[in-house]
Amino acid sequence: MVVVGGGLAGARTAEALRERGFEGDLTILGDETERPYERPPLSKGYLLGTDERDSFVRHAHWADEQEVRLRTGVTVTAIDRASQHVLDAGGGRTDYDHLVLATGSEPNRLDVPGAWLEGVVSLRTLDDSDRLRVLLAASPRVVVVGGGWIGLEVAAAARAAGCEVTVLVRGDAPLHGVLGPELAAMFAALHRENGVDLRVRTQVRALVPGGDGVRVGAVELDDGTLLPADLVVVAVGARPRVALAQAAGLDVGDGVLTDAHLRTSDPRVLAVGDLAAVAHPFLGARVRVEHWDAALHHGETVAATVLGADEPYDRLPYFFTDQFDLGMEYTGWIGPAGYDEVVVRGDLAARELVAFWLRDGRVLAGMNVNVWDVVDDVQALIRSRTRIDPTRLADPTTPLTA
Known part of the structure; x- marks a missing residue:
């Protein structure tokens, strides 16, 4: 296994493979010189000075513990799909049986x-x-x-x-x-x-x-x-780094196009994280999510796919933010068809609420603001595809589970 990209998506792919019993060689080629790390703190706690590097950067012995050959500061320049190897800017060649692209996105x-x-x-x-x-x-x-x-x-x-x-x-x-x-x-x-x-x-x-x-x-x-x-x-905004995949002849659009198992148009090549435009089985659309949650969980699907399990990626998009005294989690997907109603449950003026976006009476997405431990219930409402009375939905005395 070779992973191109040394961020969270690449690291989680390696970890998931090991967790599921993959015993083959694992190589990560990352163009940054840092060990794999999570990006949300870069604009939140770390930028504010409240989070330490150790809380979101993989520790110094991580690669040894995972039995991963981690090569940082390596820029992959080409994929030879016929011979199944990648070339890097230093003249190196790395062979693969399966290749995982985790090259992420770059700022506009x-x-x-x-x-x-x-x-x-x-x-x-x-x-x-x-x-x-x-x-x-x-x-x-x-x-x-x-x-x-x-x-x-x-x-x-x-x-x-x-x-x-x-x-x-x-x-x-x-x-x-x-x-x-x-x-x-x-x-x-x-x-x-x-x-x-x-x-x-x-x-x-x-x-x-x-x-x-x-x-x-x-x-x-x-x-x-x-x-x-x-x-x-x-x-x-940001744009997916598709140049490497495109030059290799893989199908690209807004990201590298994958099926629900994260396979690209070449089944030996998979894509994860910001890069992957996934045919989402629940949402019935191709979805690319530039958020931490996708980077965290795509690797689990890759591991299942490589090891022969039928476990499509169907997690609902999720992200969070912290700004001043506001903390928020958002889950779901509205899609190009849009929504026709917003229902607010709680106090909008005090910024303590759960908001729901609906179309035809069904919940598409939900956002909890300074209200916690409701994401699972919101996701259950979305997955139910049930037409819901907006008056009950807005009533804090009616449990979301009802």
């Missing part, structure tokens, strides 16, 4: 003048988070471009570091495309109450250098407004 960049200036950063890797922690301590004025999960988490961390923070959002509200207007407004209010200058329906025209001509000094908006900035954090 701003395509505007000045995007190359010093002080313009994005957040994806542990090195990025280390650098950003230092920069936040030395940057009084921070502009975050993008109002998705990473952008808002960075904004919260920057406020905790004492920075003046402006968040720029192209749409009507942060997270509008994910949560819709009803719940996106809650996150907008949260950030404004915590001192964030949140600007919506705004685009960046250019990043302007400061007096030295090297570092960023301001952000120019599409209406000509200049926002002084010591640091600009670009958080405008």
